């Protein structure tokens with residue numbers, strides 16, 4: 191599942207192709223866009239900026255129009271060399287020069303006005319991006335303390351209102367690096383401990399956002415039954431939270 195670093199990596203690949211330029215062509219091959227006329231609405235407009243916030247990506251065009259994408263479990267962005275025929279799963283294809291930017295499989299892809307991106311409920315309530323150049327720690331802690339104090343800290347960190355960008359893998363790795371049990375109730379986790387998890391994730395996610403390779407930071411995710419890389423005890427796994435995301439942790443050295 192794409193997490194914040196993957197979205198920031200996609201934005202950094204798309205930016206040099208589109209930012210400051212009018213795309214040569216725009217297509218929406220997926221049938222769901224049949225009558226939406228995006229190519230006509232966006233024709234002749236330059237892309238002002240390509241922004242990532244948490245797991246959301248925004249292509250901001252001139253004239254107050256923005257393409258908003260959220261990849262959830264299935265979607266992806268690709269930047270391809272050379273002219274390509276859009277694949278059957280392409281929802282949006284933007285060409286400029288010899289490069290093609292493709293959005294595959296949605297599942298959230300919408301054209302909205304710039305002002306709607308500020309007032310849309312889902313977007314307006316997003317917390318501070320874990321990958322922002324300067325982390326807004328105060329706002330992160332405020333949002334965390336507004337949440338249910340009985341919620342396990344691992345699950346609370348997946349809430350996009352608290353700290354968008356951390357997904358299930360980074361939640362496991364961050365709790366492991368900080369030595370904190372993801373099952374502890376949030377109300378019993380100190381501010382310093384919560385920040386330690388975020389500060390463990392941030393530099394690793396920044397590296398992954400730069401090189402597109404999150405896997406090399408995996409020390410505990412997916413490693414159930416194997417020895418803990420820190421203490422050698424057996425790594426456990428169990429589903430956590432409303433969406434039952436498989437959580438990996440070492441019961442011996444995560445307190």
Ligand SMILES: [Zn+2]
Nearest residue numbers: 418421440443
């Ligand atoms: Zn351990």
